Amino acid sequence: MAVHPSNWHLYGPGITRIAVTGFKSLATKTDVEVRPLTVLAGANSSGKSSLMQSLLLMKQTFDNERIPPGPFWLSGELAAYTSADQFLTTDPRQPNAPRRLTIELEAEGDWVELSFERTSESDLAVVGTASREAGGERTWKLSRDTSPEVLQEILSSVPGRTANEPLSRYTELLPAPDRCLLGVAAKFADDPIIPIFHRPEVLRLRNKVQDILYVSGLRGSYDREFYLHGLPSTGPFPGDFEDYFPSILEAWKNDSTQTGQGYVNLHTLREALQLLELASDVQTRNLGSQIEVRVPRTLKGDSKDFVNVADVGLAVSQILPVLVALTLAHPNQLVYIEQPELHLHPRAQWKLAQLLAQASNRGVRLIIETHSSLLLRGILTEIAEGRVANDKVILHWFERDKETGLSAVRPAVPDPAGRVGEWPEDFSDVELKSDSQYLDAVEKKLYTEAK
Amino acid sequence: MSRFNSKQLVLDASLALGSNDRMFNPVGDAAGERNRKCLDAVWDEGHVAVFNRQLRREWRDHASPFAAGWLQKMTQKSRTLVDEGNDFSPLLQQACDCLPSAGEKADLAKDFHLVQSALATGQLILSNEVRFPRHVTRACVAVPELAQLYYGNPAIEGEDCRLWIKAGADKEPGRRIDNWSANHQP
Numbered sequence: 001m002a003v004h005p006s007n008w009h010l011y012g013p014g015i016t017r018i019a020v021t022g023f024k025s026l027a028t029k030t031d032v033e034v035r036p037l038t039v040l041a042g043a044n045s046s047g048k049s050s051l052m053q054s055l056l057l058m059k060q061t062f063d064n065e066r067i068p069p070g071p072f073w074l075s076g077e078l079a080a081y082t083s084a085d086q087f088l089t090t091d092p093r094q095p096n097a098p099r100r101l102t103i104e105l106e107a108e109g110d111w112v113e114l115s116f117e118r119t120s121e122s123d124l125a126v127v128g129t130a131s132r133e134a135g136g137e138r139t140w141k142l143s144r145d146t147s148p149e150v151l152q153e154i155l156s157s158v159p160g161r162t163a164n165e166p167l168s169r170y171t172e173l174l175p176a177p178d179r180c181l182l183g184v185a186a187k188f189a190d191d192p193i194i195p196i197f198h199r200p201e202v203l204r205l206r207n208k209v210q211d212i213l214y215v216s217g218l219r220g221s222y223d224r225e226f227y228l229h230g231l232p233s234t235g236p237f238p239g240d241f242e243d244y245f246p247s248i249l250e251a252w253k254n255d256s257t258q259t260g261q262g263y264v265n266l267h268t269l270r271e272a273l274q275l276l277e278l279a280s281d282v283q284t285r286n287l288g289s290q291i292e293v294r295v296p297r298t299l300k301g302d303s304k305d306f307v308n309v310a311d312v313g314l315a316v317s318q319i320l321p322v323l324v325a326l327t328l329a330h331p332n333q334l335v336y337i338e339q340p341e342l343h344l345h346p347r348a349q350w351k352l353a354q355l356l357a358q359a360s361n362r363g364v365r366l367i368i369e370t371h372s373s374l375l376l377r378g379i380l381t382e383i384a385e386g387r388v389a390n391d392k393v394i395l396h397w398f399e400r401d402k403e404t405g406l407s408a409v410r411p412a413v414p415d416p417a418g419r420v421g422e423w424p425e426d427f428s429d430v431e432l433k434s435d436s437q438y439l440d441a442v443e444k445k446l447y448t449e450a451k
Numbered sequence: 452m453s454r455f456n457s458k459q460l461v462l463d464a465s466l467a468l469g470s471n472d473r474m475f476n477p478v479g480d481a482a483g484e485r486n487r488k489c490l491d492a493v494w495d496e497g498h499v500a501v502f503n504r505q506l507r508r509e510w511r512d513h514a515s516p517f518a519a520g521w522l523q524k525m526t527q528k529s530r531t532l533v534d535e536g537n538d539f540s541p542l543l544q545q546a547c548d549c550l551p552s553a554g555e556k557a558d559l560a561k562d563f564h565l566v567q568s569a570l571a572t573g574q575l576i577l578s579n580e581v582r583f584p585r586h587v588t589r590a591c592v593a594v595p596e597l598a599q600l601y602y603g604n605p606a607i608e609g610e611d612c613r614l615w616i617k618a619g620a621d622k623e624p625g626r627r628i629d630n631w632s633a634n635h636q637p
Contacts, residue, residue: 415529418527419526420527420528421528422497422529428527429494432491432520432521432524435517435520436487436491439487440484
């Protein structure tokens, strides 16, 4: 879907920064800049997922129409907890310190900070929302003890409210939790419905979070048929994106719009599968309420020899949700993919970088969590060969302190030659050490035998 | 990995070829292992590998799989440096004039690109060549700048090149190219 960069604004600003404090191992503020191609890397349990889990917890809460008992829907498809205790940081250096969580988001100037803490009534409550609009000078701060005057100011600043509903009709203004946001509740006489208002930048970022396409690292179903969703093929997509890709493929196949975008998308997807040398084509078969995804048995792609995706290597079903998300996502939409390289042959891992670069060049904002040095090298090669600008890429290396268990993150922007300098990634070190150890062992064996 | 004592070293393509291994190249031997350990030491200690166009071409043509992987990782870490050095062609002529035979002159000319880049950077050269340092030493009479070079040869058993690199690849007197040649007479 080619959208000229000058039209990206039509999709609203993209998320450019995520900062989390107090979530799992992220004890101190973990501030991560998001560029069109953002790579999160680090050892296992270094805190990569924790950063994004706080956002997924928000998405899961916004996705669910039911009102949660606290600020978040704790147990869901994207994140599963039974108590806030399980994700609030306990800092071993300050075991008695109050446990607080802060999530900051920025989208090209719009800035929002959400604060949560334990209260006497609840194991976690939203206690503050601060925000500043892009280009705006004022920071709007809303807490549980904000004065009625300030509440009135905030309400007055909400575009459209004063024109349509004079403030005088409200008998009482209160700071009120609205899922994980704190807003201004406006009581009107005896009306039992109490609307809650938010600053426009807060709502924009809320929508951005809900709009995230999340492709989980636990994917690759062995199912032979998939549930056919009736959601529009452009989203939003509550929960894990993997559930939707067969329905989206079916919608693309049946696209009867004038632009034929579905056909274009299917063509793009076919090209991607061919690039990765996984399949030459992909089809769907509608079985009523279920849907079957089929690919050619051979790479050559005999049109009469399609088989169920469950009957070919797992790599195809692993990568299809990734490729569909990359193709579908609109400019400035955040696509978060855990381990895109799962089950892929090294050659495909390396080539996948080309597809990530293409999507980021379309304006999609990708956050990739990876353990693949080949994928990383592929991204750096894309930069060195000039297919993606170096300033569109940022790498974040997560490390966890062995003593305290707390995470720290080190960013790096590659130079135009695709070099990252002294970024502390250890892939290269591990590879060189493993090569050396293997060769030492082989040579020792051969010398010993020769003697 | 230490960084404070990082040095700039010119690594001849003989190391790239010499760091072979039996899996990929059946001529692997103890010298090959020593070459590989030297590359490991350069990586571990955060040293910088200096290249020029010709040297880079030689590495590309001759590098063992291990050396190619090593170079990729060094490049990714921005630990490679391209420095052609000053044009020493007038000095090359003077240097060659010090050598008696056409073969020796050709040997020196062949590897003079190492000298150019080394003089422009850290003055350190690692190579498996034995004749080259001798030629350079003889040429020091006419071209005194050449005596600023320091040399290590990982292929020679007992050289302890790896330990020297691990210790910081300092300009020890024994490694000055004229002293090195004197200590390694045929």
